[in-house]
Amino acid sequence: MCRGPPGGEAADVYPAWFFLHVFVILLVAGALLGAAILAGRPAGRSRGAAAAALALVAGALLLVPAQVGLLFALGSYGPDFALERLPLGIPLALVGLVAAAALPGLARAARGEPADRTAGAAAVRVALVAVLLSWHLVLVPPTSSAAVLGTGAAYAAVLLLATVLPRPGRRRLVRVLGAGVVAVLGVGLTAGAADRANRLPASTHAGHAELRAGQVDNATLRGPQGPADREVTLTARRVGDRWTYDGTVPGPELRFTEGELVAVTLVNSDVPAGVTLHWHGLDVPNAEDGVAGVTQDAVRPGERHVYRFRPDQVGTFWYHSHQVSSEQVARGLAGVVVIEPRGGIRGLDLALLDHPRSDGSGPDRREVAPGTPVRLRLVNADDDEVRFAPAGTPFRVVAIDGTALARPAEVRGTRVEVTAGGRYDLAFTMPDHPVALYGGRRRLELRPPGDTAGLPRDEGRGILDPLSYGTPGGAPWDRDTLVDREHRLVLDQRMAFGGHGFGYQWAMNGQVWPAGPVVTVAAGDLVRTTIVNRSTANHPMHLHGHHSLVVSRGGEPATGTPWWTDTLLVRPGETVQVMFRADNPGIWMDHCHNLAHARSGFVLHLAYEGVGTSFRIGTDSGNAPE
Ligand code: C2O
Numbered sequence: 174m175c176r177g178p179p180g181g182e183a184a185d186v187y188p189a190w191f192f193l194h195v196f197v198i199l200l201v202a203g204a205l206l207g208a209a210i211l212a213g214r215p216a217g218r219s220r221g222a223a224a225a226a227l228a229l230v231a232g233a234l235l236l237v238p239a240q241v242g243l244l245f246a247l248g249s250y251g252p253d254f255a256l257e258r259l260p261l262g263i264p265l266a267l268v269g270l271v272a273a274a275a276l277p278g279l280a281r282a283a284r285g286e287p288a289d290r291t292a293g294a295a296a297v298r299v300a301l302v303a304v305l306l307s308w309h310l311v312l313v314p315p316t317s318s319a320a321v322l323g324t325g326a327a328y329a330a331v332l333l334l335a336t337v338l339p340r341p342g343r344r345r346l347v348r349v350l351g352a353g354v355v356a357v358l359g360v361g362l363t364a365g366a367a368d369r370a371n372r373l374p375a376s377t378h379a380g381h382a383e384l385r386a387g388q389v390d391n392a393t394l395r396g397p398q399g400p401a402d403r404e405v406t407l408t409a410r411r412v413g414d415r416w417t418y419d420g421t422v423p424g425p426e427l428r429f430t431e432g433e434l435v436a437v438t439l440v441n442s443d444v445p446a447g448v449t450l451h452w453h454g455l456d457v458p459n460a461e462d463g464v465a466g467v468t469q470d471a472v473r474p475g476e477r478h479v480y481r482f483r484p485d486q487v488g489t490f491w492y493h494s495h496q497v498s499s500e501q502v503a504r505g506l507a508g509v510v511v512i513e514p515r516g517g518i519r520g521l522d523l524a525l526l527d528h529p530r531s532d533g534s535g536p537d538r539r540e541v542a543p544g545t546p547v548r549l550r551l552v553n554a555d556d557d558e559v560r561f562a563p564a565g566t567p568f569r570v571v572a573i574d575g576t577a578l579a580r581p582a583e584v585r586g587t588r589v590e591v592t593a594g595g596r597y598d599l600a601f602t603m604p605d606h607p608v609a610l611y612g613g614r615r616r617l618e619l620r621p622p623g624d625t626a627g628l629p630r631d632e633g634r635g636i637l638d639p640l641s642y643g644t645p646g647g648a649p650w651d652r653d654t655l656v657d658r659e660h661r662l663v664l665d666q667r668m669a670f671g672g673h674g675f676g677y678q679w680a681m682n683g684q685v686w687p688a689g690p691v692v693t694v695a696a697g698d699l700v701r702t703t704i705v706n707r708s709t710a711n712h713p714m715h716l717h718g719h720h721s722l723v724v725s726r727g728g729e730p731a732t733g734t735p736w737w738t739d740t741l742l743v744r745p746g747e748t749v750q751v752m753f754r755a756d757n758p759g760i761w762m763d764h765c766h767n768l769a770h771a772r773s774g775f776v777l778h779l780a781y782e783g784v785g786t787s788f789r790i791g792t793d794s795g796n797a798p799e
Pocket residue numbers: 451453493495594715717762764766
C-alpha cells in the first residue's frame with residue numbers, strides 16, 4: 174500500500190521529459206541558426222566558418238532522434254498526451270533532418286574547395302523554420318483533433334513557403350533581421366493592447382452562469398434561518414504585512430457540533446480589497462459558500478456578512494478568504510474548522526494548520542499520558558504538498574478531506590502526503606515513549622509526563638497511497654457504474670490572454686479563466702469526471718460544495734477503502750477519474766488549490782441547470798475570487 178509516490182514514478186519523470194524536449198528544441202534552433210549565419214559567408218575566405226557550420230549542423234542532426242524519442246515518451250501516456258505530439262511534433266522534428274543536405278557542401282568549403290552551398294543553405298533554413306514551428310507547438314498546443322488538423326495544415330503551408338523563398342544573401346539577411354525586429358515589436362504592442370482589453374470586464378459570467386429569466390438566483394440558496402445554536406464573529410484585520418482573522422495566523426480554531434445551527438458573522442475591519450469566508454470542504458448551501466463574485470460580493474472595510482449553515486459532516490475542514498485568494502490566503506486569512514460528533518471527543522484532539530506565515534516557531538511540545546487516544550488533524554493551507562512523517566508509533570489514517578475512511582489499516586514508517594487545501598486525520602494510542610511528527614513547518618513532539626527519552630528518528634519512507642489503502646468495501650460506485658454525465662478536464666499550459674494578463678498560463682480544455690469551460694449538471698445527476706494532467710506541474714483540484722469518490726487513476730481501479738475527496742492531487746502524466754452526486758444546487762467554483770495556478774488560469778464553474786447568479790466578477794465589480 175505504500176510503493177513509492179502515488180501515481181508511480183512515471184508521473185515524476187514526465188516533467189523532466191517535457192523540459193528535456195524543450196531544451197533539445199532550443200539547442201537545435203541555436204545550432205541551425207549559427208550554421209545558417211556561418212554558411213552565409215562568401216566562399217574562399219571562410220574555411221573556419223564552414224567548419225564551424227559543419228559541426229553545428231551535424232550536432233543539431235544528432236539531437237533530432239532525442240527529440241523524437243522524447244515526443245514518443247510524452248505521447249505514450251495515452252491518447253490525450255499523444256494528441257498533437259505524435260502527428261505534428263514528430264514530423265516537425267523529422268523535417269529538421271533536411272539540414273543534412275548542407276553537409277557535403279559545408280565539408281567541401283571547410284577543406285577550401287569551391288562548393289555551391291545554395292541547396293544546403295536552403296535546407297538549413299527550412300530546418301530552422303521547422304524548429305520554430307516546434308516552439309509554437311509547445312507554446313500553443315492545439316486542443317482537439319480538428320485543431321491538430323488545422324494547425325498541421327498551417328505548418329505545412331509555412332514550411333512550403335520556406336522552401337521556395339530565395340536564398341538570403343548578406344544584405345538580405347540584414348533586411349530579414351530588421352523585418353523580424355519590426356514584426357516582434359508589432360506583435361508585442363498588439364498583444365499588450367489586446368491584453369489590456371482582455372482584463373476581466375465586470376460581467377464575466379455572461380453566457381455561462383448569468384441569471385436568466387425563470388432561473389433560480391443562487392443568492393437565494395441560503396442556509397437555515399431562525400435562531401442559531403452557535404454564534405461566532407470573526408474580524409478580518411491587518412497586522413503588519415499579514416492579514417488575519419482576529420489578529421492571528423491561523424485565525425481562531427472553530428469547533429462546532431454536527432447538526433447545530435451555526436451563524437458566523439464576518440466583519441472586515443481594514444483589509445482593502447474586501448474579504449469573504451469560504452468553508453473549504455463543508456458542503457454548505459451555495460449562498461453560504463463565500464466566493465466573491467459567485468455567491469456574494471466581497472465584504473469591504475467597515476462591512477459585515479453573516480454565514481449560516483447546519484453542518485452534518487463530522488471531520489476536519491478549514492476556512493479562508495475567497496477574494497483575491499492567491500494573495501489573501503498567503504497573507505494569513507485562514508483557519509481550522511472542526512465539526513465534532515454529537516457525543517463529543519475523547520483523548521487528545523489536535524488540529525495543525527500548516528501555513529507559511531503561522532505564528533509560533535520551534536517545535537510544539539505536549540505532555541500526553543500513555544494510553545490516551547490521539548487524533549492529529551493535518552490541514553495544508555499552503556500552495557504545495559506537505560509530506561508528514563509520524564515517528565515512534567504505528568498509526569491509522571482515519572479520515573481524508575473531512576470524510577472518515579471506512580476501514581483504514583494500521584501502518585508505520587510511511588509518510589502521508591497532504592495536498593494543498595487537503596486534510597488528513599491520523600489516529601493512534603499514545604505509547605509509553607515519545608512520538609514525533611516530522612515534515613510540517615513546526616515539528617510536533619508528544620511525551621509521556623516526565624519522560625526524557627530521546628525523540629524517535631524520522632522513519633518515514635515512501636508515501637501512503639489512498640488508492641490502495643485499507644480494506645475495500647462499501648463504495649457506492651466504481652468506474653464502470655452507469656452515469657448521467659461524463660466530463661473531461663484536460664489540464665495543460667499555453668500562451669494565452671487571461672484575466673490577469675498575457676503569458677504562459679494554466680489552461681483547462683485549452684481555455685484560460687475567465688474563458689474557462691463550464692461544467693453543467695442537473696440536480697440528482699451522477700457525474701463522472703476524468704481529469705488528465707498534460708502539464709508539467711502538480712495540480713490539487715478542488716470542487717466546492719461536493720465530495721467526490723476516486724474510482725481510478727492511471728487506468729487502475731481504486732482498490733482500498735473508499736476514498737472521498739474534495740481536493741485531489743493530479744500529477745503530471747496522470748489521468749484520474751472521480752464521481753460525485755450532484756446534490757447541492759448552485760454555481761460552484763472548481764479550481765486548482767495551488768492558488769497561484771488558479772490566478773493564472775485554472776478556474777471553472779460547475780453550474781446546475783436552472784440556476785444563475787447576478788454576482789459579477791472583474792475589475793469594475795470589485796470581486797476577484799481567484
Ligand atoms: Cu479552499 Cu475555492 O477554495
